[in-house]
Amino acid sequence: xxxxxxxxxxxxxxxxxxxxxxxxxxxxxxxxxxxxxxxxxxxxxxxxxxxxxxxxxxxxxxxxxxxxxxxxxxxxxxxxxxxxxxxxxxxxxxxxxxxxxxxxxxxxxxxxxxxxxxxxxxxxxxxxxxxxxxxxxxxxxxxxxxxxxxxxxxxxxxxxxxxxxxxxxxxxxxxxxxxxxxxxxxxxxxxxxxxxxxxxxxxxxxxxxxxxxxxxxxxxxxxxxxxxxxxxxxxxxxxxxxxxxxxxxxxxxxxxxxxxxxxxxxxxxxxxxxxxxxxxxxxxxxxxxxxxxxxxxxxxxxxxxxxxxxxxxxxxxxxxxxxxxxxxxxxxxxxxxxxxxxxxxxxxxxxxxxxxxxxxxxxxxxxxxxxxxxxxxxx
Numbered sequence: 001x002x003x004x005x006x007x008x009x010x011x012x013x014x015x016x017x018x019x020x021x022x023x024x025x026x027x028x029x030x031x032x033x034x035x036x037x038x039x040x041x042x043x044x045x046x047x048x049x050x051x052x053x054x055x056x057x058x059x060x061x062x063x064x065x066x067x068x069x070x071x072x073x074x075x076x077x078x079x080x081x082x083x084x085x086x087x088x089x090x091x092x093x094x095x096x097x098x099x100x101x102x103x104x105x106x107x108x109x110x111x112x113x114x115x116x117x118x119x120x121x122x123x124x125x126x127x128x129x130x131x132x133x134x135x136x137x138x139x140x141x142x143x144x145x146x147x148x149x150x151x152x153x154x155x156x157x158x159x160x161x162x163x164x165x166x167x168x169x170x171x172x173x174x175x176x177x178x179x180x181x182x183x184x185x186x187x188x189x190x191x192x193x194x195x196x197x198x199x200x201x202x203x204x205x206x207x208x209x210x211x212x213x214x215x216x217x218x219x220x221x222x223x224x225x226x227x228x229x230x231x232x233x234x235x236x237x238x239x240x241x242x243x244x245x246x247x248x249x250x251x252x253x254x255x256x257x258x259x260x261x262x263x264x265x266x267x268x269x270x271x272x273x274x275x276x277x278x279x280x281x282x283x284x285x286x287x288x289x290x291x292x293x294x295x296x297x298x299x300x301x302x303x304x305x306x307x308x309x310x311x312x313x314x315x316x317x318x319x320x321x322x323x324x325x326x327x328x329x330x331x332x333x334x335x336x337x338x339x340x341x342x343x344x345x346x347x348x349x350x351x352x353x354x355x356x357x358x359x360x361x362x363x364x365x366x367x368x369x370x371x372x373x374x375x376x377x378x379x
Contacts, residue, residue, distance in 0.1 A: 108230055111153060112161040113168055114141055115353045116210060116363045117187055121161055121223045123245045128234045129227070131161075137355050138327060141167050142297045146174065155180040159230045161223060164188040165207030185226035187219040194278050206296045211350060212279035213249045213256070213367060220246055252364055253283075256371050260284045263378045269317055270374075271310070271342075273324045273333065274300070276350050289313050292322070292332055307336070314340040321345045321377040326352075345377045 108129060112118035115133035122131045134153060135144050141163070146154075154160060154171075155178040162168050164186035175184070193205045209215045224242045228235045260268070268286040270277055274293040281288050290310045293300050302310075313319070314336070321343045322333045333344045348370050349360040360366035 108158040109156055110159045110161070110230075111157040113171065114163055114351070116351075116366065117161050117163060117219075119353060119363045120187075120210075120216065120219055120245070121227075123248075124220060124223055124238055124241045125227060126237055126241045128237050129231065135352070138352050140325070140327070140351050142351075144170065146170060151178050154178050154182075157182045159183045159185065159226055161185045161187055161226065163207060163210065165191075165193060165209065166205050167207035183226055183230055185222055187222050188215075189218075189222050191215055191218050194282065204296045206275065206278050208276045208296065208350070209279055210363070211277060211367075211370075212283045213252045214283060215279060216249055216363070217246055220249070248364060252367055256284060256367070259371050259375050260286075263375055267320065267378050269319045269378075271314065271319055271322045272348075273322075273328045276325070277323075289317060289319055292336070302332075307332075311336055311339050314342055323348050323374065323377070325350050343377065345373060348373060 110121070110125070110129055110131045111134050112121050112131055113134045115135060115137060118131045118133035125131055134146075134150060135141055151174055154174065157180075160182050162171065162184065165188050188207070188209045191209050193207075195204065195206065210219065220242050224238055227238045231238075265285065268284075269289050270281060270286050271289050272291050275288065275291045275296045277286070278288060278296075280286070290313055292302060292307075292310070294302055294306055319340075319342055322337060322345065324330055324333055324344065324346045325348050326346065328346070330344055330346060336342075337344050349366045350370065353362065353366055354360045360369045
C-alpha cells in the first residue's frame with residue numbers, strides 16, 4: 001500500500017513511502033531511482049537521487065523484530081505526474097534483479113537455523129543487527145524438510161548459524177548446491193559429544209547441547225566470533241552483549257540447581273519420547289532410564305522387546321513420569337503408562353520456542369518452563 005506524506009521543502013513536493021504488503025519474506029533490491037523535481041524557476045530542472053534500497057536481514061518469525069518495511073522515498077511535483085510516477089517506481093522496483101530476503105532493513109542478512117539459536121544470537125547482536133530463524137515455531141529440527149524458498153533464504157544469507165552435532169543433516173548437502181557465499185558458524189563447535197542410543201540402538205552423537213545452559217556459553221563464544229568476523233565495527237557492542245548474556249546463563253544455571261535440589265536424588269529419573277535431555281541430566285544429577293524412541297532422533301522406531309524392557313525398568317525403578325516434547329503423539333506413552341501406573345507429562349519445549357507471548361518465547365524462558373515442568377512432576 002502507499003502512504004502520501006507532506007514534505008516540508010521544496011514547495012509543491014511530496015514524499016511517497018512504499019511499504020511491503022507482507023511481513024516476510026519481502027523483496028529488497030539494490031536500486032537507485034532518479035526523478036526530476038519542479039523548481040520555482042520555469043524551465044529549470046534538477047536531478048535528485050533518492051535513497052538506495054538496502055539489503056535486509058531475516059526477521060519473519062523472530063519475536064524481537066518489527067514488521068519489515070521498505071521505505072524508498074521519491075520527490076516529485078505534487079500537481080503533476082503522480083499517476084505517471086507510481087507505475088514507473090513499481091516497474092523499477094520489480095525489474096531491478098530483486099532477491100528474496102526476510103527481515104527488517106539492515107546491513108547484513110543473518111540466519112539461524114533453529115529459532116532458539118536465533119534468540120541466543122539476537123541477544124548478542126543487540127540492536128545493531130537482526131537475526132532471523134529458518135525453522136518455524138513448533139517444527140522439530142530432526143524432521144524439518146526445507147522448501148526451495150528456505151534454500152533461497154540460506155543462499156542469500158551473509159552469516160548462517162547452525163547448531164551442529166548432526167542436528168541439521170539435511171543442510172550439509174544443501175550448502176554445496178545453494179550457491180552464494182557466507183560465513184557459517186557452528187554454535188556447538190568445540191564441545192565434546194556424548195553418545196545417545198540406549199538398549200540395542202546404535203550409538204549416535206547427541207546434538208542437544210543447548211539443554212545445558214553451561215554449554216550454551218560455548219554457543220555464545222562461537223556466535224560472538226562470527227558476528228565480529230561479519231561486522232568488525234560492532235565488536236565492542238557484541239562483546240558487551242555477550243558478557244551480559246553469559247551472566248544471564250550463569251544465573252539460570254544457579255536457579256536450575258536450586259530448583260532441582262527439591263527433588264530427592266532417587267527420584268531424579270527421566271524417561272522421554274527420545275533421548276534429548278542427556279546433557280541436562282549430566283549437569284543436574286538426573287538418570288536417563290530410557291526413551292520410547294531409542295536414540296537421539298525421534299525417527300527411530302522401538303521394537304517390541306525394547307518396549308518390554310522399558311516397561312520392566314519403569315516398574316523396577318518406580319519412575320513417576322514419562323515426559324514428551326510438545327507435539328509428540330502420546331499414544332505409545334499412554335499404553336506404557338497403563339502398564340506401569342506412571343504419568344504422562346506433555347508439553348516439554350526442547351527443540352523450538354513458542355511464538356512471542358508464549359510460555360517459552362526465549363531460550364531462557366524455555367529452560368525455566370521445562371525445569372518447572374520436570375520438577376513438579378517428579379515431586
